[in-house]
Amino acid sequence: MLGREAGSTVRLALQLARAARVRLLLSVLLVAIAMTVFLIVSQLSQIGTRGLDDAIDSESGAEGSYSVETQTTFGLGRTAFVERVVHRLQRISSAPVSYVVGYPDIRPECPPYDVLGSGMVRFVYRADGTPYPLRYGGSLPGDTKVCLAGAAVPARAIFVPSAADKNRWGDGLTLAPAYESSAALMSSEPIAYRFVVTTGQPDSIPAIRSALQAELGTDATKFGVTVDEVTVTIGRLDRGEQVRAASAGIKTIFGVIGWGVLILGALGLLVSQLIVVRDRMWLFGLSLALGARRVHVALLVGVEVLATVVLGVASAIVLALASQPLADRVAQATFDADADLVNPAAIPRLVLGSVVVLVVASAWPVVRATTQDPLDVLEPKLS
Structure with missing residues (x-):
């Protein structure tokens, strides 16, 4: 009704x-x-x-992005160290974690690069260890090359970073990962590692350090160090607030x-x-x-x-x-x-x-x- x-x-x-x-x-x-x-x-x-x-x-870095840098693996091999750190950081990252392997104190052998003095040569990877897709070659002349351990690195394998890229990946010469073995032959210093984490939050440094402590604290103690500001440096990458x-x-x-x-x-x-x-x-x-x-x-x-x-x-x-x-x-x-x-x-x-x-x-x-x-x-x- x-x-x-x-x-x-x-x-x-x-x-x-x-x-x-x-x-x-x-x-x-x-x-x-x-x-x-x-x-x-x-x-x-x-x-x-x-x-x-x-x-x-693009210019200032993704909001809430951080760099985690260290020159020690706390007694772990490179593969195990990278896998464990990436796995732990990925839990708090809103984007895939990438990392940079840097070889310090390298002087390119062929002119005119030798006039630049020694510096860091970096190689950028995705979390799974595959090469990160950077714009190798850029606007460099085709005859540009760098010589590492007697091997010529052509222009198509050289990355020309912008200011934002330098902020994200670090200063220094960035080459295609295929030439990492040549850089390893020229450096006797400990490898420098940089992990890039994007949490999207304005203050994630304590959370990142806590995550690293949980993952590497026991290994660091056995190695005779601690996971602190001396062994691991954490910095914020994004700017332009x-x-x-x-x-x-x-x-x-x-x-x-x-x-x-x-x-x-x-x-x-x-x-x-x-x-x-x-x-x-x-x-x-x-x-x-x-x-x-x-x-x-x-x-x-x-x-x-x-x-x-x-x-x-x-x-x-x-x-x-x-x-x-x-x-x-x-x-x-x-x-x-x-x-x-x-x-x-x-x-x-x-x-x-x-x-x-x-x-x-x-x-x-x-x-x-x-x-x-x-x-x-x-x-x-x-x-």
């Missing part, structure tokens, strides 16, 4: 909405424009901040603009519904006087708002697809990226935005309609 009454109420609400087609159309258009602007601003915000964050990471803060500020500004437009659209729909409720107070009051339940009156208001929001969202999707070429041109010119306005990631934003509009536009009108005193209709008060 209650279900049939609710169904009849929903049909009546839809009939009332169709009776005021012009107002319904304008309300749907208002919601559609607000939702479209919300989608565009949200997507451009994501593209812009993602591109800025990638540029910051001010630029990162600016990026977060830009994202906040975009968010305020997008949500502001959406709230304005919701408020416009709210004003429209309040006018409708005022004009239909006689209907709501009479319905209550004749025995209608307040939930039915709430349905009369809520169904119309819901229909308006649903039609508005559908129209917003159509508008977004229609404006996709323009958005792509703006995104390409500004951020060098495509603006995919309607994508799986946009669905949660659409749902959330729709709920916000629905709640803002219907809550007060429903309260106004359901709290109508039937006597105000049957016996209007004289002013």
